[in-house]
Amino acid sequence: MDKEKILQRCNAICRNTLMDTLDIEFVNVGEDFLTARMPVTSKVHQPDGVLHGGASVALAESVGSAASYLFLDTDNFAIRGLEISANHTRSKKDGHVFATARFLHKGRTTQLWEIRITDEENKLISICKLTTIALKK
Template sequence: MQLSKEDKLKQINEVCKHTLMETLEISITDFGDDYLVAKMPVNERVYQPDGVLHGGATAALAESVGSFASHLFSNLEEVFVRGIEITANHLKSVKNGHVYAKATFLHKGRTTQLLDIRVTDDHDNLISVCRLSTISLPRNK
């Protein structure tokens, strides 16, 4: 029986229990054939000392959504996925609301993947542009 998109999202978010994603209240909200979207609330849990979204929290959101996309679109019976490098260019500050990260593949190779991750706010303003490279390594059977 094929799971509905809503049931798949529920299943995906269950895997995030007891992880950094739960600590930062990151949830996966949408996915398609070549993208994955997550959101994170902007509040005192993710502030830097002057009361705006911490760049490290933004990078954690970006790496979470990008890594999860690589996992979701890989055959996890054969490989496991690890992040190799992340870059983040922060363009605008956010004080409240939510930020949304959309990961899309620039390269989906058998061994390496490169993802573009755009982080926006509630008003669709571009907050950060991130790149994540991941690697798929064979599982020992």
């Protein structure tokens, strides 16, 4: 499948889900990464007008989980999230943030993803780690 078809497929399966609610869109894919974009608007703000950490974590888990389905054997295994952690390094009031998921460890049973959330200038907003498990169907 080519890049555009992969992105179309990822975006299509997100309709009527949390990703749709948060306006998350998959925008780039390569041999070892998947990137999604989320607008920073009042919809994802904390009461003081900056990006909510929970919205960042939802973005990170969304892109990490989608990457799992692209890069792991989902015909024979169900992929589930085990743990996610996040460190927020910078606030953001508007514009967009971009989350890129890459493997840190690709084991047969467990996988560790690094998800970097950056702004339009590639400044780090949050760094997250997601652990997934592959369960035989």
